[in-house]
Amino acid sequence: MYRPHFGLTGLPFEAPADSAELFASEDATETESRLRHLLELRGIGLLTGEPGCGKTSACRRFADSLHDSLYSVGYVRLTTG
Numbered sequence: 347m348y349r350p351h352f353g354l355t356g357l358p359f360e361a362p363a364d365s366a367e368l369f370a371s372e373d374a375t376e377t378e379s380r381l382r383h384l385l386e387l388r389g390i391g392l393l394t395g396e397p398g399c400g401k402t403s404a405c406r407r408f409a410d411s412l413h414d415s416l417y418s419v420g421y422v423r424l425t426t427g
Contacts, residue, residue, distance in 0.1 A: 366410075368403050377404040
């Protein structure tokens with residue numbers, strides 16, 4: 347009912363299938379820049395933040411930008427320390 351009214355092509359709160367559809371805020375761009383720097387240093391990093399601030403979105407966007415034959419990305423969730 348509200349989708350045609352607002353001209354939406356999909357459900358507004360579903361996770362986007364493609365990371366290119368994610369909103370690139372100023373903070374997300376800064377996070378991606380820092381992740382790129384970490385990649386250049388070949389270092390290990392830790393990304394922390396408040397719930398809902400975009401940590402997973404930033405990581406998805408960054409991981410999708412990496413070359414598939416050069417990098418293998420692993421996702422570990424719900425770790426307990």
